[in-house]
Amino acid sequence: MNAESVPPETGSRESETGILLSVENFTVERTRRYEDEEVCLRQVSLDLARGEILVLAGEQGSGVSMFCRWVAAGSVPGAKVLSGEIILDGEVLFALSRRRRRNLCRSKALYMGRPALATFSEKRSVAQNLRDFASARGIPISRLGTQDLHEKLYRVGCIEPEHLLEAPVRDLSMRDIARLLLLRVLLAEVDLLVCDWVTLEFDAVTERQFLEMLVHLQKEENLSVLFTSGKLRGVEEFADQVAIFYEGGILEKGDPAEVIAKPKFQYTEEFLECSPAILDLPRKLGGISREAIAEAENAVRGGVATLDS
Numbered sequence: 001m002n003a004e005s006v007p008p009e010t011g012s013r014e015s016e017t018g019i020l021l022s023v024e025n026f027t028v029e030r031t032r033r034y035e036d037e038e039v040c041l042r043q044v045s046l047d048l049a050r051g052e053i054l055v056l057a058g059e060q061g062s063g064v065s066m067f068c069r070w071v072a073a074g075s076v077p078g079a080k081v082l083s084g085e086i087i088l089d090g091e092v093l094f095a096l097s098r099r100r101r102r103n104l105c106r107s108k109a110l111y112m113g114r115p116a117l118a119t120f121s122e123k124r125s126v127a128q129n130l131r132d133f134a135s136a137r138g139i140p141i142s143r144l145g146t147q148d149l150h151e152k153l154y155r156v157g158c159i160e161p162e163h164l165l166e167a168p169v170r171d172l173s174m175r176d177i178a179r180l181l182l183l184r185v186l187l188a189e190v191d192l193l194v195c196d197w198v199t200l201e202f203d204a205v206t207e208r209q210f211l212e213m214l215v216h217l218q219k220e221e222n223l224s225v226l227f228t229s230g231k232l233r234g235v236e237e238f239a240d241q242v243a244i245f246y247e248g249g250i251l252e253k254g255d256p257a258e259v260i261a262k263p264k265f266q267y268t269e270e271f272l273e274c275s276p277a278i279l280d281l282p283r284k285l286g287g288i289s290r291e292a293i294a295e296a297e298n299a300v301r302g303g304v305a306t307l308d309s
Contacts, residue, residue, distance in 0.1 A: 020191055020224045021048040021071065026084035028066065028248075030076070040066050040079065042249035042300055048241075050191070051222040053215070055235045055256065057271070058245030060197075064228040065113075066248070068196040071226065072111035074101035089191065106137065109192040110185060114200050116177050122170040126180065129169055133184060143187055156182040156213055174202055178210040182217060193218075195227045211238050231275035232268075236260060244268050249300035267296040 028041040041063050048054050056064040069076045071086060074093050086093045089108055093101050113119075120129050134144055142148075153161035156179045164176065172180075185193055195214075199207045215238050218225055229235060235242050236256035243253035244267070252264045263269045270292045 018049045019047050020050045020089055021046075021226075022085075022087040023047075023071075024085045024087070026067075026070075026086060027082040028070065028076075028079050029082050030066075030079040032078070039082070040248050041070075042247070043084070044248075044250055045084075046241075046243055046250065046253060048192075048224050048226065050224055051218065052240040053218060053225040053227060053238060054241045054243065055239040056226060056228045056243050056245055057230070057232050057235065058228075059230060059271075062245040063248035064245050065196050067245075068111070068113075068194045068226055068228060071192075072105060072109045072194040072196075074098075074105045108190055109194055110188045110190045111194045111196065112181055112184075112198040113196045114198055116174075116181060116198060116201060117169070120169045120177070120180070123168060125166055125168055126172070127165040129180075130165075130183075130187070134187060137188060139187055143189075152183055152186045153179070155186065155217070156180075157209070175206045175209065178202060178206055179213070182210070182213055185217060185221075185223070191224060193223055193225045195225065197228050197230075200230070214238075232256075232260060232272045233275045244271065246296040247300050251296055251299060265295060265299065266292040 023044055023046050026041055026044040027039065029037050030040045031037045044063075044067060046054070056067065058064050066076065066079070070079075071088070074086075074096075075098060081094060088104060091104055093104070096104065121132065124132070130144060130149070133139070134141065149165070150161040153164065158164050158176075158179055164172075169177075181198065193214075199210055202210060214225065217223060227239070232242070232244075239256050241253060242256040242259050244251040244259070244265075246267060252259060252268060259268065260272060263272070267288065270288050274287065
């Protein structure tokens with residue numbers, strides 16, 4: 001079933017209490033130039049409550065980015081829906097016209113991808129970049145008032161906002177870029193933040209500070225967050241849920257501490273070992289064995305995965 005073939009009826013559905021995002025048996029196929037069509041998401045099902053952080057953990061190419069783009073935009077060029085639904089704040093996306101779907105996603109969700117600098121014009125000042133961002137999203141200019149903007153900058157850890165606003169983006173540290181990304185969340189006033197490999201270019205200190213500020217804002221704003229990660233270690237410190245992706249499907253999901261302590265699949269256990277704790281070093285870093293890959297492939301393709309921990 002192509003997503004655009006669904007009749008543009010009302011997409012409203014009474015949402016479950018506290019659930020912002022609900023995905024049911026979502027399967028997507030994509031076409032690449034000079035290649036055959038391939039399934040890139042397989043029967044993905046999950047719920048995200050308001051004020052919750054869900055980590056989508058997997059290797060690059062596991063499908064986490066494709067899933068994030070569908071949630072944040074409601075469509076992805078070159079891809080089509082074969083089955084399933086995405087329900088955002090009680091609205092069934094594929095029961096809406098493309099325009100209504102896009103507008104709903106824009107009003108409810110903010111997407112952050114990589115590379116982080118690509119979303120800024122490096123030669124322009126921070127203030128000019130913020131005005132561009134506001135204009136592109138239809139944000140009222142009143143939210144860019146000096147006092148209000150300075151207050152928001154203080155909230156994301158900037159102690160000299162007047163100097164930061166005048167500086168060209170190319171002169172900023174990656175730590176300042178991280179703060180500006182979080183500032184956009186406050187300006188957009190959305191319910192859902194989608195972080196798609198956004199910390200991949202950050203050093204360990206900047207990543208840690210970004211996550212601490214993100215959790216702080218998430219609690220203050222009752223923000224829901226989808227956060228992709230190429231590692232499992234440490235996610236229990238900030239996430240409410242974790243879902244392990246493999247080849248477009250969810251292998252297992254649940255409370256992060258439980259998934260890490262008692263993984264149901266060998267793949268999950270070995271994926272965890274690929275990111276050892278500092279105290280475990282020096283030692284040879286782990287990899288994913290053929291046996292673990294075979295088990296994961298059989299589970300995802302055979303439809304026996306997507307287990308709750």
